[in-house]
């Protein structure tokens with residue numbers, strides 16, 4: 412193993428691996444930044460000063476994310492996980508496997524992963540969207556199984572952003588990028604970095620997490636809008652802030668209308684009434700069978 416790989420295999424302490432009490436702390440925080448239309452949004456100042464115990468853990472989570480998600484880190488993770496040599500199982504079983512992700516969230520108020528996914532998908536179905544859109548809602552967070560492989564939370568969830576070029580100050584907590592070595596590296600710290608104007612996102616490497624991982628698992632099977640939704644659903648700096656327009660081409664712009672369409676279902680479909688998994692399973696098993704292979708490799 413090259414010394415660089417060894418370095419990337421750096422073992423993070425428990426505190427650095429799991430800064431959040433649970434993954435929902437990140438999602439709840441996103442919801443505060445992007446509240447449902449009609450609900451009063453907090454100003455940037457209010458957001459940052461808002462006194463809430465979860466805020467400190469989310470801040471620490473982003474500190475680690477922004478510090479460690481370098482170009483080299485992402486390359487090492489891609490090399491490690493895009494071999495898909497960990498597990499092979501049917502999609503429904505993979506979703507149940509994801510559901511074994513237990514954290515210390517309050518079981519009375521928090522929905523588990525499968526419930527979040529079913530609620531997202533059911534909201535899409537109720538609005539009469541095509542079945543592949545419903546399926547996308549159902550599987551979009553399957554990549555979070557990375558957590559079950561011992562990956563740090565900040566390398567699984569969190570807003571994603573391009574690596575290999577300047578970090579936008581529209582990304583949440585941009586000041587934490589100061590500790591990211593890429594921000595001092597002349598190859599990577601200009602507006603375009605290693606990219607060219609309008610090169611298209613297919614040529615851009617994103618920070619590593621559950622979005623890219625699931626995209627790589629499903630890329631041969633789903634319609635392109637579905638793949639964009641999966642791959643860029645946490646890319647808030649673009650689909651909400653339009654900070655990376657300069658790297659996109661016209662095709663990306665067209666496809667991002669789908670990413671934008673998807674986002675409200677992800678953020679705003681949480682409902683305190685848990686869906687009846689048993690009743691819904693046959694419908695989703697059919698959907699899976701229509702688009703995806705019998706088993707997927709993780």
Ligand SMILES: [Fe+2]
Nearest residue numbers: 551552644645
């Ligand atoms: Fe997600």
Ligand SMILES: [Fe+2]
Nearest residue numbers: 527551552677
């Ligand atoms: Fe989600």
